[in-house]
Amino acid sequence: MAYTAEISRANPSAFIFLIDQSGSMLEPIAGSAEGKRKCDSVSDAINRLLHNLIIKCARGEGVRNFYDVCVIGYGAQVVPGFSGKLAGRDLVPISDIANAPARVEERTRQVEDGQGGTVTQKVKFPIWFEPVAKGTTPMGQALSMAHHILEGWVGRHPNSYPPIVINITDGEATDSGPAPQAEALCSLCTNDGPVLLFNCHISTKPLEPIVFPDSDDDLPDSFARTLYHSSSLLPDGLRDLARAENLDFGTETRGFAFNADLVELIRFLDIGTRASNLR
């Protein structure tokens, strides 16, 4: 059965995040009271997700290399997106990411005080990925770069849980993408199944988001339908995990979100990056 491989140091899995860095990412995201820009919302979400993945892989005094992770930005250019010491590198073992944030911000958050109230607590917020917004939307090129990177990776990790590619965009591709490049990318596979591609369209408009749909019936245009059809069906394991949190996905549910706001973006990333059998 596909998508059942155990994720271990001997057989790690991989994530690639493709981040739209076109000029329109300067606009405010839907669902943000402070008018937060889309590029800032996405970089915050990616940094938070990297943080969560590192904590998930932390054991004792170190981090176990259960994942290789790559961030690719596409806009004025298509390039690996890490900042600081990791700049220019594509797939990086999670322990290297843990030990090399570009910088660490101090932020505040509300936490329970244990007596029914909340207190403000300072927390460290490591940054690996900075917001960028300039140029067009060469999504096809970004998918091709992911394909190129993963082609070698699946060859070196034939028994691994298949890599997951998460593409976050706010608009239409300005090159020939995404359908042919997405199809080529998802033809790569390990013995445990094909590469998974999840697409997330983020929004400026305060319209109702459609997240993890099981048909294209409610999607408003051909671009959304193209992205929906190029997204992978959610494997059983991910659907079961989502079901445990009262999210009832059907067997035709695809890893796709349309018009996602900040909350939906984070939820999408959270569900999309879970694997049930991390050991």
Add this chain to the structure above:
Amino acid sequence: MQPSAKAFWVPKAGNSVEEYEDASAHSDHRFAIADGATESSFSERWAQELVKQFVVQPPEHIRNSKIPLKEWLDPLQKQWHASIPWQRLPWYAEEKARNGAFTSFLGVEITPAPSRFRLFDLFRRRKGTQWHAFTVGDSCFFQVRNDAVLKSFPFDKSEQFNNRPLLISSNPSRNKSVWKHIKQTEGACDVGDLFLLMTDALALWFMKENEAGRKPWKTLLEINTDKAFANFVETMRKSSALRNDDTTLLICHWKD
């Protein structure tokens, strides 16, 4: 009657012996097993603390309906916290450790019957000896008598296992939902009884084998050395009969 107990364990394949996160301990009348959660940090020392303390001093009033586990855990949680090298931990290890370590726990205590029956018990070869078990999580206890499973605890059927058992945390604030999920049970001991304590992977195999009518305790009784146990586990893992996980067995034969 005297119990004769022996523990066997092997780490998950691919992990080193230092990365083994189960724990077991026993005295002549107390037996404990724990399964430190792989997803938490420093869970091996948390699991060890619990089983060792149970053997030395189990929670008071263990046979009452409400085990005062919170008070029992309090000094152990402080001990765990003091054992963590906070000063030298990198940011991620510190954050992970602050979440707390988690473990399943199962403890069994064998006690003589109440004193007013003791004389009677002597005449009846102390048939009044009782066992009492309590657990949080998915470590399991089986009592085998007359070539059949007499008691299976806390699960009756293999399908009752799930991937998200409730576990005891070293972080007091993470235990709020634990108290109402403590399970306990008791029964009588008899000569020839076999008591088996197992962490989840082996327990799941045991229950499936038993459900298929294959008397898995016979296989386990033939194991006498650590090497034999390691070979058994490796064979079972290769045939996918046993999930690749830390695997621990505490076996106690109640002999005359």
